[in-house]
Amino acid sequence: MTTSTPATPSEALGATRPRISVVGTGYLGATHAAAMAEMGFDVMGVDSDPAKVAALSEGIVPFFEPGLPELIRTHVASGRLHFTTDIVEATAFADVHFICVGTPQARGSNAANLSYVEEATRSVARNLTHDGIIVGKSTVPVGTGARLRSIVAGIVPAGISTELIWNPEFLREGKAVDDTLTPDRIVLGGTTALSEAVMREVYAAPIAIGTPVILCDLPTAELVKVSANAFLATKISFINAIAEVCEAAGADVGVLADALGHDIRIGRQFLNAGLGFGGGCLPKDIRALIHRAGELGATKAASLLQQVDEINMSQRQLVINMAIEACGGSVLNRRIGVLGAAFKPLTDDVRDSPALNVAAALHLRGAQVVIYDPEASSTAQRMFPTLTYADSVEEAATNSDVILVLTEWEEFNSIDAAALREIVALPVIIDARNCLDAAHWRAAGWRFTGLGVAPVALTPMIPEHNSLSRLVPVQ
Numbered sequence: 442m443t444t445s446t447p448a449t450p451s452e453a454l455g456a457t458r459p460r461i462s463v464v465g466t467g468y469l470g471a472t473h474a475a476a477m478a479e480m481g482f483d484v485m486g487v488d489s490d491p492a493k494v495a496a497l498s499e500g501i502v503p504f505f506e507p508g509l510p511e512l513i514r515t516h517v518a519s520g521r522l523h524f525t526t527d528i529v530e531a532t533a534f535a536d537v538h539f540i541c542v543g544t545p546q547a548r549g550s551n552a553a554n555l556s557y558v559e560e561a562t563r564s565v566a567r568n569l570t571h572d573g574i575i576v577g578k579s580t581v582p583v584g585t586g587a588r589l590r591s592i593v594a595g596i597v598p599a600g601i602s603t604e605l606i607w608n609p610e611f612l613r614e615g616k617a618v619d620d621t622l623t624p625d626r627i628v629l630g631g632t633t634a635l636s637e638a639v640m641r642e643v644y645a646a647p648i649a650i651g652t653p654v655i656l657c658d659l660p661t662a663e664l665v666k667v668s669a670n671a672f673l674a675t676k677i678s679f680i681n682a683i684a685e686v687c688e689a690a691g692a693d694v695g696v697l698a699d700a701l702g703h704d705i706r707i708g709r710q711f712l713n714a715g716l717g718f719g720g721g722c723l724p725k726d727i728r729a730l731i732h733r734a735g736e737l738g739a740t741k742a743a744s745l746l747q748q749v750d751e752i753n754m755s756q757r758q759l760v761i762n763m764a765i766e767a768c769g770g771s772v773l774n775r776r777i778g779v780l781g782a783a784f785k786p787l788t789d790d791v792r793d794s795p796a797l798n799v800a801a802a803l804h805l806r807g808a809q810v811v812i813y814d815p816e817a818s819s820t821a822q823r824m825f826p827t828l829t830y831a832d833s834v835e836e837a838a839t840n841s842d843v844i845l846v847l848t849e850w851e852e853f854n855s856i857d858a859a860a861l862r863e864i865v866a867l868p869v870i871i872d873a874r875n876c877l878d879a880a881h882w883r884a885a886g887w888r889f890t891g892l893g894v895a896p897v898a899l900t901p902m903i904p905e906h907n908s909l910s911r912l913v914p915v916q
């Protein structure tokens with residue numbers, strides 16, 4: 442690094458104000474790039490996918506994230522935000538390089554696939570034209586940063602100084618813009634005085650409104666991130682384990698969770714029992730932690746999280762079994778209306794979606810599954826092209842033998858249960874997210890059950906709107 446006394450931290454990098462590159466412009470990177478532009482920085486987003494770069498350059502976000510298209514359009518138009526496929530252009534442009542590429546679960550293993558992070562970091566380091574800071578943001582197993590540091594040291598061009606630090610991200614899909622502009626905390630792992638000062642400049646806006654900065658070493662920063670997700674996952678599997686007891690004892694897990702939540706040491710969030718967690722983060726992150734903890738000989742974390750994962754996956758099987766039971770023992774040729782495909786509301790992300798997983802399993806058992814999701818039909822169709830997709834709740838429900846609510850979209854709360862009853866074959870509904878008003882549905886004549894409540898007999902049903910032959914399970 443430059444050693445003369447700079448007037449501002451970024452001047453030590455040769456810049457009056459740090460310019461930012463964001464490598465990987467998916468859910469995390471596109472949001473981070475737009476938020477950095479909103480905070481007043483000149484930003485270049487880099488992605489190896491030319492279609493993504495072309496779309497973002499036009500102000501089009503290739504996925505559904507509330508508020509993000511507006512932010513991207515504003516800053517593409519203001520000239521503060523650019524996108525490119527060319528890492529050479531980005532390294533020449535920027536002083537602070539955020540690594541935001543994917544770290545998916547490796548095929549056939551619980552481990553994280555670190556090839557994208559390694560390649561992105563290498564491509565930045567080897568193309569640096571001036572001093573700069575490489576900031577890992579992707580979620581990685583503990584030890585990754587240290588390994589990347591030695592790779593960077595071996596390839597950075599002669600005469601150029603660089604640091605590699607870790608700044609994990611905690612944004613939630615569906616709330617990504619707000620979470621990025623006003624984060625709960627900023628974790629900075631492995632900083633020197635210089636990189637700390639530059640990062641304080643980069644995050645001046647959230648710091649000014651009181652966002653705490655946690656300074657720590659690289660492994661702690663990496664572990665804060667995966668531990669946060671592991672804790673959230675554990676809360677969900679805990680309540681789903683208690684839900685099983687509630688069912689057996691005739692108690693109500695929703696009321697129980699509300700009562701638990703009043704204890705501020707526990708809190709109400711992430712105590713919604715149901716189909717369990719999915720998405721591009723929680724499942725793969727706890728598995729990567731199981732794997733890494735195992736490698737480190739830390740058996741307690743591995744065995745705890747193994748249980749969390751197993752309980753979570755068993756919720757999917759539970760709902761599949763409930764649907765089979767509601768159909769009289771076999772779903773073969775039975776029509777099942779599925780409400781929800783996304784892994785949660787306010788996103789079109791279907792990565793490891795419990796909803797799609799259940800829908801696909803029932804399809805494989807011979808059911809005629811028709812899925813409606815307000816935003817995720819296209820992404821779901823790309824992943825499961827053989828399933829049938831509807832444009833409305835009514836279309837998915839028409840002639841159904843059972844309806845499954847698998848994602849808790851707000852829209853489903855305004856369904857007119859009485860009107861819907863008129864178009865189904867059998868008025869049976871399984872609310873696998875405990876998101877609907879049971880009394881409203883029961884009053885409209887539906888056999889309604891949620892999860893973690895006293896079981897309701899869903900079968901056998903007397904046909905009311907359809908021919909008897911539809912009810913005879915084909916063996």
Ligand SMILES: NC(=O)c1ccc[n+]([C@@H]2O[C@H](COP(=O)([O-])OP(=O)(O)OC[C@H]3O[C@@H](n4cnc5c(N)ncnc54)[C@H](O)[C@@H]3O)[C@@H](O)[C@H]2O)c1
Pocket residue numbers: 464465466467468469470487488489490493541542543544557560561564578579580581610611612613614721722
């Ligand atoms: N999605 C979230 O809500 C979220 C939140 C916090 C942390 N994270 C973490 O952030 C990381 C990214 O997640 P995501 O959901 O944004 O993934 P994503 O798959 O949506 O995006 C990754 C992007 O990186 C691009 N890419 C891959 N290799 C590249 C390279 N060498 N150069 C340039 N671009 C490259 C891909 O084309 C893709 O557009 C993961 O580690 C994830 O765990 C995600």
Ligand SMILES: O=c1ccn([C@@H]2O[C@H](COP(=O)(O)OP(=O)(O)O[C@H]3O[C@H](CO)[C@@H](O)[C@H](O)[C@H]3O)[C@@H](O)[C@H]2O)c(=O)[nH]1
Pocket residue numbers: 580610611612613614615670673677710711712713714715716717718719720721722723726784785
């Ligand atoms: O009480 C609850 C709360 C959530 N879920 C499910 O849990 C999953 C994950 O939800 P959420 O955490 O809101 O989604 P993500 O956007 O994947 O965000 C998580 O993963 C991100 C990526 O690592 C982190 O940055 C976030 O802090 C962390 O919340 C979804 O399938 C939800 O349906 C439940 O089943 N019950």
